[in-house]
Each structure stands twice: as C-alpha cells, then as structure tokens.
Amino acid sequence: GQLSSLNLEFTTSTFSNYGAILVDEQTGVIKTNNTSNGSFIVNHDKGIIKGYHLSGGVSVYNDSYGEFTIFENSSVDMLYNSCALIVKEKFNWGNVTLDNGSITGEKPENLNTSGSNADQWKPVPVVMSNDSPIQYILKNGSVIKATLLHINRTPSNFRGEGSNPSLLQVGGVRISQGGDTNLKDLVIEMPENAFTYDPPYNGINNARWLTSGCSTTGWGGSKNTFSTCGGYYYSGNEGDPDPEDPEKPDVEDKTVYTYAFEDQWPAYGDFDMNDIVVSIDKMTATNDNKKLSIKGHIRAVGSSRKTGVGIQFLNVSSSGVTLAGKVQNGTPVFESGQNNPVVIISINAHKHCNPNIADDDFSFYNTIPSAGSQYNGNGAEFEIIMTFPTAEEATKAMNVKNLDVFIISKEAQGNIGRTEVHMANYAPTNLGTTALFGMSNDASANNTMLNVSKKGYYISTEGLAWGICIPNTEVWKWPKEYMMITGVYPGFKNWVINGGQTEDLDWISNHTNDIFVNP
Template identity: 30%
Template sequence: MRRINLYASIIAIAIVSTLFSCVDSDKNFYDSSYRMPNPMGDDFVAPDGFNWSMTASTTVNVEADNEDAQYYSLVEVLDANPFSTSDYNVLAKGTAKPGQAFSQEVIYPQSITYLYIRKTDPRGRVSVNALAVGDKQEDLSVRTAKALKAGTRSNEIPEKYPEETYDTTGAIELVGGADWNQSSQHLESGKKYIIKDKFSGAINNTGAYLNNGNCTIFIEGEWTPSQDRMHNANIVVLKNGKINILKSLLIADNSTLTIQSGGSLVGDNLNLTTKILMKNFGTIIVNSMTQLNTGSILYNAPKATITVAGKSVNSWEQAVYTMGAIYNFGEITVQEGVLKINSQDTTCFFYNGDGAVINTPTFIMGGIGTNDGTINTLKITNNGGGNPTFTNNCSLYAKESFDFKGTSGKIIMNKGILAGGIEGDNFIAIPSFVCGNSGSTFELNDGSMIKAKIISIPGTTIKAGTEGTRSLLKATESISTGSEAYFGGNLDIECPEGKFIGASQNYLGYTMEKSVAQYSPNGSKTIITSCSETTEVPDPGTDPKDPQFPIELEDNHEYSYLFEHQWPLYGDYDMNDIVMTIKKRKISTIKNKVKEFQMDIELSAVGATKKIGAAIMFDEVLANDITKAVEINDTQAQSFNLNDKNIESGQKYVVIPLFDDAHKALGRDQYIQINTISDHSSNVKEVKTISFTISFNEPTVSADAFNINKLNIFIITGGNGTNRREIHVAGYQPTQLADMSSFGGNDDDSSISAKKYYLSKENLAWGIIVPTNFKWPLEYVNIKTAYNQFNNWVTSGGTGNKNWWNDWDETKVFQTNKN
C-alpha cells in the first residue's frame, strides 16, 4: 500500500509540474489565438511604456583641467562616494585630457540619486565630484542657479573717527580731594571744565542742573571719580591725561568719552549705556567693560589698545533688545571671559578693521558683524541661540572649538580664513567645528577656507561663489553631515577617504552640486592665501605621467537574468525556468576604445523541463568588428554554427553561444527541475560558469558598446538553427536567426515596426534583469508572492519600490530553502 501511495504521489507531482511548468501541448504555439490566464491575476496590467528596466542610464562628460595638457587624467564613475564608504562599484572608467573629454554612457540602478566622478590627474592627485541623477537632477539645476558670486559683502565699513584737537581756553578748573564737594558749583550745560592735576572729588552733573544739555570735562592730569555715574558729559582725556576708576564708572545719558593718544583709562569696571560714543586713541586697561547699550558706539582707533583683564566686553547686559556697536581698528584683548555680540538690530554692529586684532578666550557671535582683521579666540560660539549675520574677510581663529547650535544664521567669507590659528607658516585646524541646526549658511567666496579636525554640520548649507578662486572646506579627520546638508558652488572639500559620513547607511544625508570637488587631505589644487599672506599650499603631487594603459575596469557587480520559457504564452511566473547571473565583466581600454572584454556568466538554476539553450548578442558590436577568435572556456554549445572567430555565423551583430542544453551544462541527463525545488535530488551545488574573452587587434569599438544594457542575453527553446524560438529580456531585439512569426500572437504583443519586443498584451515580460545576485522563487511560487514589493513596482511603472528585490519571503525563495 505504501508503495502504491508513493507511486501515486510521484504521478501527482509530475502532473502538477506539467501544469505549472509547461503548456498543455506545443500545438498551442501554432494557434495564435490561444491565450493563457494572466499569471499575475485577471486585473493585473503593467502601465503602457513600462519597460521593466531596473537600471537607468546617463551620459557622463568629463573635461580634464590638468595643467599638464599633454598627459591623460584617469576618470572613474562610481555608484557611491568613496569618501563615505569603501562599498562602491566602478561603473565606468577611461581617460581625458584637455581637448579630449571623457564621454561614456553609464548604467546605474534606478534607486541611485548620485553618481561620483573620480579623477586622478597626471600628478596622482585625486578628486571626486558628485553628479545628481534621477530624483535629484531637477533640484540640482534649481539650486545651482542660486549660487553666490564671489566678493559679496553684507555690511558697510564704518568710517574712522579722526583724532581731534581741543581748545581748553576758558575751561574751569576742578580742584580738591576726595572729601571736596562742589555741590555749590553745579556743572552747567555748554561750559568747559578741566582737571589739570589730581582730582578725586564728587562732580554734580545731573540733568536737572544741565537742563538736559552737555558740559565738557577735559582731563589733563589724573581723575579718580568718587561717584559711580556720569550724565550729560563730554569727557576728554587729553594726551597725558588719565582716568583711574576705583570701582565702577557708568557713562550715561548721551555722554561721550574720548581718550586721546597718550591718554589712558585704567581701573575696575567701565559701563557704557544708552547712546554713548566712546572713542579711544590711547590706552584702556580695565577689569570689565559691560552694558554697551542701545545706540552706543565703542570706537578703538588704529594703534589704540583696550585690555579687559577680568570678565567681558558685551554689547548687551540687561535684555536682548538692548543694542550697541563696536568698531575696532586697533587691538582689543579680553584676558578672561567673553566678547559678546547679541543683537540683530542694525544699530548693533561689530566691526574689526583691516589690520586690527581682537584677542578673547570666547567670542559669542550673535548679531551683525564684519571682520577685516584678525580675531584670536579659544572658542567661537553663538551661545546656543541667536541668528548672527557675520562677514569674515580676513582671519578668524578658534584654537579649541567653533560651536553654533540652535541657529539659522549666516557667515559670509570673502577670501577669509576660519581655522584654529597659525603655527609657523601653517594654518592649524580647529579641533571641533559644530553647526547643529537646519538653516545655517556658510558662504565661502574667492579663496576662503574653513579648516578643522572634526566637522559636524547637520542641516547646514556650505556654498562657494561661482567666480574667483575656489574655496576650501578642509577636515583633517572627518566630516559628518547628519541630516540634509548642502554643498554648492566652486567648493573644494578635503577629508580622509571613508570619513565623509552621511546620516546613515541608507540615507545619503547631503546634497552636493557637480561643481563641488572632494579631495584627500591636502589634495586640493587650490592655493588658499589669507590677508596676512599665510598660505595653505596643496600637495604638488608627483612628476606628471599618463595612467598605465590599457585602462582596466573590473566590474564585479552582479546582474541576474530570469526567464519564463513558454513564450509566446504565459508561464507560471515563478521566473526561474532559466536563471543566469553575470558575475564579472572586465573591460580594458586605450583612449576609451576597447582592447579586450572578458565576462563570466553563471548558469544557476533550470526550472524548465525541456531542452533550453542560451547565447548573448552584443547589440552595438558588429560581427565584422571581430578580428581575433573569441576565447571561450569549456564550451557547452555544440549545435551553434560558428565561424572561425567563434561567433555565430549569419548574424549582423556579434552572437556568442553560452550553452545549448542547460540541463547537460549542469551535469544532468534528464529534463527535470534543478535548483528550484527544496531538497530535490536533481539539485546541484556546483553551478556552471561560462567565461569568454573578446580581443581587438586595434581598439576601435567604444566602451559604451559593452555596457550592461547592450548585453542581449537570450534563451532558445525547441532547438537551435534558423527560425529558432528565441526569448529575450523585455525590450531587447531578436537576432537575425530568430523566428518572429509568433510576434503579436497568443499572449505576446511584440511589433517589429514599433520596435516593441517580448512584451505581452498586458505589458508583462518573459525575461527580466535584476541588478543583484537574486534569490529566485521556488518552483510554482509566483514572483509577486515571493517578493511583496514586486507587484507595486510593476503597477507603478517602476516609480515605486525601486529596490523591491531586497524584500523577500524566506519560505518562498530557493537560496534560503535548499533543504
């Protein structure tokens, strides 16, 4: 009984196999009106125009700009950024030199939004440019048009105040000690007073006595104020005069304070409040300077010095709406604490002039400012907020860190340097450069540079001008973009390879215009020169030479070819009747013409139960182009009619046989399923690899002719010879030996006149190419069942689920269910 049941089961399996793997009878091929049910469902139709391609193409043109015009640069097109990852494929490779551009059609997966152009110039220097394709192409063209021109300024340079001379004739002398009180002699508006010796008495100059006007006080000797506040006074420290502040002095209410060259102000705390003008042509040494409020100006003239030994120099103290201005043309030194700009009102403006120097431990950049001189700091920050607009046209140094968080401000650099400082004749890098908010913008014009060890810029825009010298963003250790960063204009980026880090492995994390070039550290050819004539000199490279010819491109990216064998009738759509995988392509070129082409293709599975052969046609290589015999290893094709070049006779284009019996090629004498049923006795571990080499005596054929989209791999059913039944990948043309009488019959909708090949009346395909080492469905399992996203990819016309092959059911594919 067990034997009978077992025999019955075998018969049942055979019947099911017949129903799902082959047509009822071959006679149906000759009845062109016979239709099979749609294997994808009665309502399943692929959109018109959908070509089943999982790759896209673009022509990449690269001009060589190397100064050694007689030599060639090496050009490579990559599918990922080599500065971000080592997991990338070289899609095309060739040469360019001035007057001889590199131009090739490049094939890439449709899910890719960027290609990367890597150039190695004759001196061995490597650069990488991003080329937006697919979804990003429109965005690139729009944003490129908005790139800055070099040399723009956001703020006007304030005028220098001249040092005036003063007439003290008729000035009333103020005399007396600390216990002296001039209450009986009130200072009057419009009158002049003078301190000729030492004076420490109280001065009563309230507005009530001055009728809101100002008096003038000249200091020829030494004044030690006994009060903490002065109102409505124009105070002038003459060339040998001195103010000595014991505790604190507040200058208020429309007063002015002028210190002539040779004069000085020293002491504890100097406060300047609303609408105060302070002009320093001499020397100021105080512990702190605060409350530079609304409408006030602190002017430090050329050769004048201000030293704050204690806390800070501030443009605000009480609230964010208070404002002031600092115009420095001399030297300001803050020994401890901060120098802070904290308002965006136009009356609050910071300016550090040409040749001027500011030294401060911390520079809080929160308002409007321009630097035409040198600012030396340990830390530059926006204190966690504020939206500064700051223009740096010279040297801005932060020895420890640059930290902008929670800001959407703008920093504009015109031939400006933002670095850690200068050591010897070299710029040193800021240890940490952080800008952590979407909306921040850095504009680098005309040879500007940011140099730091570690750069973190999530959501930040860094763009250079489109005119003048290229600018440089230089990271000696790493760059992290986090969320969407943007790079544009004539910008060079230096960073160690593998250390340009996006948001995640599956999210690029940045947008990069084609004009932006990436280099290894010190690899940019741009010479950056600061206003102090310090230069960032690039690596000069080696002596110039051509790359080694022939140029070899070994592409190990795998492409799987899946076929249903019952054309012009539908099959069961498990897409495993024949499974072949291109494992390797190697192209050797001389001046972008092919010297040699090698390919390895693997026969992996046969779900069909009849004899099937296969061959490859090169759709853009004429048979007459072959001048040397094709070398084929261990040929599995005996029934093809080959000429002395080992290509098929009677063909316009080159056709190379792969095998004429798939089962025998895999070592089986019976026509049974191989590697499509779990734990089947016919399965094989050793698949068959067919290798061949095409060589040319004289390179004349373009490398484009050997692109993956020009490799027309097809299968042959029902025997070889003329008028044979060929089944090609959707959209690929038949050979001259194909029987095309079935075009338009049964389920097929092919048309020679419309150049529509091997697509059904529902626009389904009998052959597809998947750009990966594909896990094919088990026997009798429809591909849309094994791959959940396949259905949507097809019905969307290829716009949705572009990586559908990454989502499979492990119970329904052969590779995870061999046993």
C-alpha cells in the first residue's frame, strides 16, 4: 500500500513499512512524539520511505530505499542500513551500522547503475554528528560518499568489518573538536590537504586523524568495486584504459593470483605458508561476457594431514548459473548448505596433485626439492566454468575481491563444523566452525588466553594472517619446507600487519635462497 501525507508523526514504539510512505518532499517531517526511548521505524524489504526531514527521537532500520533532504538524530537513536539511503543536504547521526548499505546523495537522471558512470552518484553535502561518541560500522562492501565529513564530537570511530572492504569517500574533513578520529580497515578516498580545523585545534596535539589497516587514495583512486541493493555505487578505478579493449570479444584478467595458507590455525605452526599453495592463472569472460572461466593449479601441499581446497563466491548468486569444468571429483558443483556459492576444488590436495599415491599418503608435494621425486611436479590443474544469466553477474564473480579461496584442514565431526582457513577478514562459509575463534594465536574473536581484543576474521594477535593472496605476473615463490616465511621474506610481516596492500609488494623480491624451486 501507499501512505501519502504532508507530515507523519507516530506514537507507537515501532512503525513498520512494507509499502510506500511518501510525505511532502519540500517540507514534510517524519518524527515520533513518543518520549520514551526505543521508538523504531522499520523499512522492510521493497519498502519505500521519502520525505524532507527525518528528525530525532527515533531509531531506523532500513532494508530497502529511503530518500530525504535532512536526516538527523538525537543521542539515543541508532541507524541500521542494509540498502540505499539518499540524503540531499545533511546527514547528522552518531550511531550508524551499514551492512552492504550506502549513504549517498542523489542519483543523477539516466544513470546506469551497473556501468562505469556509477561513480557519478552524488555525495551527501555534509555528514556529521552532534553526539558523542561517534560510532560508524561499515560492513561487507558498504559506501559513504560525502562532500564534507564534519567531526563535531570526539572520540569518533569509523570501522570496516566483514569479508569485503567498505568505502569512505570524502571531499574534505572539518574538525571542530579536540580528540581522536579513529579509522580502521576501510578504503578511504579523499584529496590531499583535505583537513581544516576550527581553532584552537591544530590537527597535531589536540585533534588527531588515526588510521589502522586502511587503504588511502585520492578521490576516485581506489581499484575496489562497491555495490549494494541499489546497484553499483562505485565501479573502481581501472587506470588508463587500453584503447584496444573495446574491440576484444572477451574480457581477461592476466594477473596471476597466488594464494598461500598455513594449516595450523588457530596456532601459528611452523608458519612456512606452504601447507597449501593455489594459483589462479587466468580468468576469462566470453559469450557476451556471461561465461566465466577460472583456470588454476594446486601448486604445493606442505600439510601433513588431509586438506581440502575450495572457493566461496561473494556477492554472487548461484541462481540460474550452470557449471562446467574440472575439479578433483569431476565436474564442479555448488556445495549444498551454503548461503554463498561454494565450489570444492580438492577434497584431498595430496592425492589431487599425485593421483597414484594412497589416500592416507600425506607426503609433502613441491615443498622439498628433490631430483626425480614423485612429490615434485607441475601440480594439479583445475577449471571452473560458470555461465551466468547476465554479464553483470559474471563481472561480479570475476572481481578477485569476491573470490574467497580457502582450505579445509579438518572435516566436520558431529555438530562441530569443519575447520576452514581463509584469508584475513574473510568470514568462514556456513559449514565452517567458529568454535576456534579467539583461541591460541587467533584474534577473530576476543582472545581471552592472550588478552587481545578482536581484530578480524583469521587475523592473529600480532596482526598476521594464515592465508594470503599475492597478485603478480607470475606464480609467487613460496618457502621451502620448515622455513618460516618471516625469515625467508624479511618484509612479509610488515606487509601483512600494514594491511597487505597490492601496491606494497616490493617484499616479494627480497628473499633468501630458501624458496622452493622445482629441480
């Protein structure tokens, strides 16, 4: 149904919308006269809510589409947004959680939200808060675009969470209060010299801008792709285009991605990062870019136990997708019991690389160079071919950020899910156990053993990771068996702790001779 009104004032503790609430877009106000805490507006899936001004005194849960000129709160209010929220002039809120949601300005007319001009979504002119403390959590590919981020209360905290990075894109930052603004695990885009300070705060002693695990570029400089239920809000900066690309009948990613894992999680183990080494050698989209081919190899197996390898596809639906190709068990299939599409490449990586060995032969493969050994070779080749209903869905799956390569170090037992090891900040699949989070050296949850607070999925108490991805023009050279990676590659530890950025890969060329080279 549809509700149209000049203003909307409600007295109930919870106002639920499944249709359309349309108040006057020039002067209309939505508010509550319920003076007790705990009043909510819940905008459910497919609901639409529009007006000029949403005022304080109410918390908002938005799972669909909202559009306002001014959107502001009082100190008790919370905002949870998992879809599209458009604010044309000012967003003023202190307690915000976005879960694959967006806060932006208007969408220009005739904007193709799945195309390259998706970057033209306008920013909100002002994003601020008059409440303290400020807490913004951006999960799973969320987006905030603002012309001005006004820090008017401290402490201020902006934190990214989930399996996909989230974007904070600001044209400038104005700081009106002393104290710290803390930003963690976000993609931040803003121009140089973005800061202005209201006296007496000089930006050094009284008002600090502190980042941890963030990737910072100029406006429009990051290469990440961000999309929510409203479509593509930011398609990523792909650099200078190849003038011949439009003439090609297909799309190809020529980068070789090497994934390396330590199987002793949640303990460090020997930390040689060669227990499983997987390479994705080539990704190609054909058939009007609807058919995606992913070719790769299991390169090395330095695990002393039965170990599996899989890929979880994030932000991708399996609906209408046909599968072909070759994995250890034959033709790929989507694993049952999963919310995201998951394909198992190897159920036993040792036997996948060397089919002639016994099922319980867990001898190291391609980690101890020995001339003539059956445990050295070219690895096990695999290919996953997915044909999608649309080219847009294939493009999402082809984005390496949406490829969650992981290993299975222990199969499920009874009610305990299987033990999975993923890259840093990638969540386990539905079949993976979380019982080991925060145990031993892990800080995926609060580690009470070592008294370390939660850092993120599969991140250690020191900020190290059990799974890494290295993009390069060739397969990365992993350490020999028993050689700790921090000794073979002196720059590895700092690279991981600083966020594992693609542009900071100089460390891979600085190594000792203790790398595996096939004899």
